[in-house]
Amino acid sequence: MGIIRVDYRIYDEIVKYAKEHLPEEACGLIAGTEDENGRLIKKVYYLENIDHATDHFTLDPKDQMTAIKDMRANGLKPLGNWHSHPESPSRPSDEDVKLAFDSSASYLILSLMAENPVLNAFHIAEGEWSKEDLRITSEDYYF
Template sequence: MKISKGILEMIYEQAEAEAPLEACGYLAGKEDVITSHYKMTNVDKSETHFSLDPKEQFQVAKSVRADGSDLIAVYHSHPASPARPSEEDIRLAHDSSIIYVIVSLENEKRTCGAFTIKNGMVTPEPLDIV
């Protein structure tokens, strides 16, 4: 998957603005290139997990379709833990076709990772920052 520095920067900025709560959103594009970023509300308002707002999910799905793009990834932040899926992330991952992007702010350092999760198995996904 390819993501521009600019979009990644916006995700980190959102994560920093919403910390210590987790931030989340969707990434859409064509094939494996991310072209749009949709900031979403973490309705859990939690420091350790997130849930998307179903109304926002519906709106985003609609505009992604209208754009002729596909939903490629769902992202969320880990304000104080590493950029890899938590046990809960793995347990709640029901969509094996979507890429899970996690940005971490642990120790005030920005790091990120991308993964697919299928039947409790986590596979790292290459993430090219272009």
Template structure:
């Protein structure tokens, strides 16, 4: 389960649009659940640069070990945890790829925003979903459908999902 405010989603969408046609990426900070009946609560996003080689950024992202350590340090300074990661899929659905599965960790949330730019005058975030990786790493499970955006702007309502895996 995940709980995330619409204002945070709007900033994630803006990051995806800004970095289009490349993938944008970042870290989700907040509180990890104490029990399986509680959601991961996202209270901040930490945008990162896509460190993948430039010719591959349109369909892949990399978070360097240095960026990860910096994110852990920042989370600690704020009294927060890393609860997941986010990235965009330029001109592709907000569904994890095999590459995403190979580089993910069970127990965290993975928010993916589909950003379309080929059919619009300017790129726009069109759908956002949150996923969790199975403990055996065999597949992602939809954690929450965080909705579609309209006219390139995010829905400003808070989103919370009680979907069980």
């Protein structure tokens, strides 16, 4: 698995959305492109957490279908999902590991427990998780 890149504007948008949904966990899907250098997140989908809970989430299946259709229409590859942890660190909970059925997906977890948000990406397979190389980027820096 290569590097996963996400533009800082998309990152800011996720943080803003997740903060607006406190104290509930916020969640959604990520899509973009993938090649031998890694993954590029181009679009984030904001889905309803039908649990409306502070410590777990379930993606709305109808929202999920709409998002997948949009990815197809825009030539984007589904890359995984994201959710927030309002009061716990940026790493998979026992439940997150148990419910992670897609070993090809990147699982992004945004922690809002401290003053500064922390976002990490994880690979989860067979009850084990490992951290992926997630980088928040800006093309502006190269000018």
